[in-house]
Amino acid sequence: MNYKHTALKLTVYFKSKFRFRIPKVYLVCFWLFLIVMGFSQYKPGTGLPPADPDNGGLFLPGGFRAVVVVDSLKGQARHIAVSDNGDIYVKARNHVRNDGYGNIALRDTNNDGKADIIQPFGKYEGRTYGTAMRIHNGYLYYSSELVVYRNKLTPGQLVPDSKMDTIVIDNPPYHEHQTKPVAFDDSGHIYVGWGAGSNASQVANRRPGSPGTGIPDSETEGSPFLVDHGGIWMFDENKLNQKQEEGVKFATGLRSIVALDWDPNSKSLYTINHGRDDLRMLWPAIYTPWESAILPAEEFFKVKQGLNGGWPYYYYDQLKKKKILNPEYGGNKIKEGNGAKLTQPLIGFPGHFAPNDLMFYKGNQFPARYKNGAFMAFHGATNRAPYPQAGYIIAFVPFKNGVPSGPWEVFADGFAKVDPIVNVSNAVYRPMGLAEGPDGSLYVSDTEKGKIWRIMFKGNKKTFGPLQLATMAKRKITKSNIKTPNEITDNLDRGKMLAAAKVYTTYCSPCHQRDGKGDGNRYPPVAGSEWVNGDKTKLISVILNGLQGPVQVKGLPYNEVMPAHGSFLKDDEIAQVVTYIKSNFGNTPGIVTPDEVSVVRKSTSKQ
Numbered sequence: 218m219n220y221k222h223t224a225l226k227l228t229v230y231f232k233s234k235f236r237f238r239i240p241k242v243y244l245v246c247f248w249l250f251l252i253v254m255g256f257s258q259y260k261p262g263t264g265l266p267p268a269d270p271d272n273g274g275l276f277l278p279g280g281f282r283a284v285v286v287v288d289s290l291k292g293q294a295r296h297i298a299v300s301d302n303g304d305i306y307v308k309a310r311n312h313v314r315n316d317g318y319g320n321i322a323l324r325d326t327n328n329d330g331k332a333d334i335i336q337p338f339g340k341y342e343g344r345t346y347g348t349a350m351r352i353h354n355g356y357l358y359y360s361s362e363l364v365v366y367r368n369k370l371t372p373g374q375l376v377p378d379s380k381m382d383t384i385v386i387d388n389p390p391y392h393e394h395q396t397k398p399v400a401f402d403d404s405g406h407i408y409v410g411w412g413a414g415s416n417a418s419q420v421a422n423r424r425p426g427s428p429g430t431g432i433p434d435s436e437t438e439g440s441p442f443l444v445d446h447g448g449i450w451m452f453d454e455n456k457l458n459q460k461q462e463e464g465v466k467f468a469t470g471l472r473s474i475v476a477l478d479w480d481p482n483s484k485s486l487y488t489i490n491h492g493r494d495d496l497r498m499l500w501p502a503i504y505t506p507w508e509s510a511i512l513p514a515e516e517f518f519k520v521k522q523g524l525n526g527g528w529p530y531y532y533y534d535q536l537k538k539k540k541i542l543n544p545e546y547g548g549n550k551i552k553e554g555n556g557a558k559l560t561q562p563l564i565g566f567p568g569h570f571a572p573n574d575l576m577f578y579k580g581n582q583f584p585a586r587y588k589n590g591a592f593m594a595f596h597g598a599t600n601r602a603p604y605p606q607a608g609y610i611i612a613f614v615p616f617k618n619g620v621p622s623g624p625w626e627v628f629a630d631g632f633a634k635v636d637p638i639v640n641v642s643n644a645v646y647r648p649m650g651l652a653e654g655p656d657g658s659l660y661v662s663d664t665e666k667g668k669i670w671r672i673m674f675k676g677n678k679k680t681f682g683p684l685q686l687a688t689m690a691k692r693k694i695t696k697s698n699i700k701t702p703n704e705i706t707d708n709l710d711r712g713k714m715l716a717a718a719k720v721y722t723t724y725c726s727p728c729h730q731r732d733g734k735g736d737g738n739r740y741p742p743v744a745g746s747e748w749v750n751g752d753k754t755k756l757i758s759v760i761l762n763g764l765q766g767p768v769q770v771k772g773l774p775y776n777e778v779m780p781a782h783g784s785f786l787k788d789d790e791i792a793q794v795v796t797y798i799k800s801n802f803g804n805t806p807g808i809v810t811p812d813e814v815s816v817v818r819k820s821t822s823k824q
Contacts, residue, residue: 264328265675266284266328266329266330268283268284269283269284273285274631274634274646275629275630275631275670275672276630276631276688276689277672278628278688278689279684279685280584280674280675280677280685281672281673281674281675281676282674282675283670283671283673284330284331284673285669286305286323286331286671287331287335289666290307290309290315290335290666290668291314292307292309292310292311292312292315292316292318292321292337293309293310293314293315293665293667294310294649294650294662294668294669295308295309295348295350295649295664296308296348296350296359296398296649297350297660297669298351298352299652299660300352301655302372302373302655303324303655304322304375305332306357306359307350307650307662307667307669308347308348308350308359309337309347310345310347310664310667310738312343312347317340318337318338318340319339319341319347319359320337320338320339320350321337322334322335322337322338323669324375334375336375336376338376338377339359339368339381341361341364341381342361342363342364343361343362344361345739346391346393346395347359347361347397348396348397348475349365349397349398350650351401352370353401353454354401354454356370357369358384358407360398360399360409362387362391363388363389363391364385364387364397365383365385365386365397365399365407366381366382366383367381367384383457383458384407384452384454384457384458385397385409385450385452385459385460385461385464386458386460386461388460388461392414392776393414393739393776394413394414394472394491395412395414396412396474397410398477399477400477400479400486401479402484403479403481405455406452406454407451407452407453408451408452408477408479408486409449409450409451410449410471410488411445411446411447412472412474413446413447413473413528415472415529416494416495416529417493417528417529417545417546418431418441418442418529418545421780421784423778424784424785425498425499425500425501427545428545428546429529429530429545430442431530433530433531433542433555434530434554440530442529443470443529447469447471448466448468448474449466449468449471449486449488449520450464450465451464451467452464465522467486467520468488468522469524469525469526470524470526470527470528471518471526472491472526472528473490473491474490474491475491475572475573475574476489476572476574476575476593477575478575478576478577478591479577480591480616480619481577482579482616482619485519485521486519486520487517487518487520487577488518488575489516489518489566489572489593490518490526490528491515491598492512492513492514492515492516492533492569493528493543494569494598494600495600496508496513496544497509499544500544501723503549503550504544506603506604507704510568510569510600510603510604510702511567511701511702512535513535514532514533514535514562514566515570516533516565517562518560519563521560524560525559525560526559527540527559527560529545530542530554531543531556533561534550534565535565535566535567539553540554540557541553542554542556563621564625566625567607567701569597569598569599569607570595570597570598570607570610571596571598572595572596573594573596573649574593574594574649574651575591575592575593575594575651576591576592576593576652576653577590577591577592577616578590578653578657578659579653580653581657582656582657582674583657583659584674584678584681586615587613587615590613590615591613592613592628592651593611593612593614593651594611594648594649594650594651594661595608595610595611595648596647596648597644597698598641599727599728599736599739600727601702602722602726602730603709603710603722604702604708604709605636605637605698605702605707606638606639606641607698609638609646609648610630610632611628611630611648611651611661612628613626613627614626626686627699628689629670629672630692630698630699632644632645632646632647632648632663633647633698634646636696636697636698637709638697638698639709639731640731641735641737642730642732642734642735642737643732644665645665646668647663647665648661648662649662649663650662654671658672658673659672664737717793717797718797720786720797721794724782725794725798728740729741732744733802734802739775739777740777741768741770741771741775742771742802743804744802744804746770746771746804747771749798749799749802750799750804750805753807753813754817756799757791757809757813757814757817758821760782760783760794760795761782761783761791762781762783762821763779764778765778787811788812788814788815788818789811791811791814792809792811792813795809795814796809
């Protein structure tokens with residue numbers, strides 16, 4: 218029901234029927250009543266809405282169409298959930314841009330597929346890693362980096378007015394990979410991911426050559442991260458204010474968990490682990506740029522209680538189909554150690570695809586081959602230079618009896634809108650969250666603009682088959698953001714690297730990107746940065762001695778670890794890279810000499 222349209226018709230009707238003038242106060246009250254009805258008594262329409270002529274810019278298998286639900290949300294978007302009446306709930310990526318609210322509610326009142334009510338709600342502390350947004354047993358669950366919350370939903374009411382419950386509480390301080398995704402089984406448990414803020418539990422985080430902490434495969438002298446990070450914990454879904462120690466460590470050896478879901482068909486928990494970064498930057502004598510671009514795998518696990526994924530000691534090489542010992546623990550890209558004894562992934566996806574959501578499809582709108590299969594949102598990461606960045610797709614894995622029944626497929630592409638993706642900032646959209654609507658539609662959210670698509674099937678389910686999948690199968694092996702790159706021809710720096718640019722590309726661009734704009738979330742820009750265009754002594758000191766947040770750059774907060782490059786770069790290399798940064802990316806040009814670096818090195822002596 219379109220309440221706005223109905224209100225206008227009724228207003229005209231009353232004015233035409235009655236000769237006396239209706240006081241404005243009554244009309245205002247009447248309008249407010251109808252608006253409240255729109256928020257609280259809404260019932261969804263029937264049938265699928267029209268698709269956009271261009272499917273919202275997406276490439277999809279034959280018979281699938283898409284409509285853009287909302288083109289942009291000022292708070293951007295992380296995970297999403299859809300209620301039984303079609304209302305959409307969004308975890309805002311940026312509370313500050315969302316007027317301080319952490320959540321957003323959307324409603325389509327006329328069944329045209331477009332949200333016409335957009336309402337921010339829920340104020341709580343949070344940064345850009347806050348993730349969860351799920352509906353379970355009548356509650357809306359969502360998370361910041363440190364806390365899992367929930368509100369009781371009232372059927373038909375868009376914005377919950379119930380008390381905000383606190384379910385699980387993490388201990389500060391905030392750090393990278395602190396995302397708190399959630400999943401629920403059918404026995405009253407909530408599962409929460411606990412990411413570890415490290416590449417491989419190094420003594421000095423992100424410092425080339427720094428060894429790892431702990432002894433591989435030791436139960437008593439292992440990495441300190443594994444005590445309370447790097448895994449999945451299980452809690453009582455109805456108990457309030459639970460600390461981590463009140464839960465059960467369900468799985469360990471998982472570096473960063475953002476994608477997490479329970480499959481009701483196999484009654485099992487599944488996740489996709491973010492593999493480590495920086496193999497080339499941290500171990501240039503062992504790994505080539507090509508190996509660092511495609512390794513290690515993003516690991517898709519069926520999570521049984523007690524699973525050990527092997528992090529930080531091992532990574533999965535999807536080409537060799539083996540667990541390999543990390544170089545921080547004596548690995549040389551060949552040694553396997555005791556990796557064969559660890560839980561092996563169901564699938565090893567290409568490195569740096571960045572798996573950020575997982576959803577088992579339960580609906581009947583799509584063709585039968587999608588029933589009980591797994592959809593995955595690959596957000597795209599930052600660590601593929603000098604090769605094109607990869608991911609930025611929705612993938613699908615068919616399932617049977619709780620395990621994949623075929624190879625993974627590209628289900629939706631076209632989010633980035635550029636090919637190749639040289640820098641993360643070049644990607645216009647990056648898929649993040651997945652949700653299934655009550656009619657079986659698939660909803661996809663984007664982090665960069667806060668765009669949301671609704672994907673529907675409008676073809677013939679009986680004839681759906683290889684012909685309809687052929688175009689997407691071709692994209693899998695031809696598009697630069699999906700295919701395995703050719704080591705020679707796909708190298709974007711082939712034949713054009715200068716000494717200073719090589720230092721920047723090797724040690725700086727994995728975080729700050731080749732265009733100097735950062736990734737828009739974790740790593741700050743050097744392009745137009747006050748840290749670059751201010752006192753050059755301060756810039757030299759930061760590169761020499763490193764920096765740990767929180768800091769502000771161009772008005773936005775960041776809280777990642779920058780290693781002390783003075784421990785592995787010489788004065789002339791530091792001078793080259795500072796000069797290169799100041800002379801590029803729209804910055805104020807300036808030359809820095811090795812002597813100037815030497816003076817700062819001696820005066821600070823923190824390397």
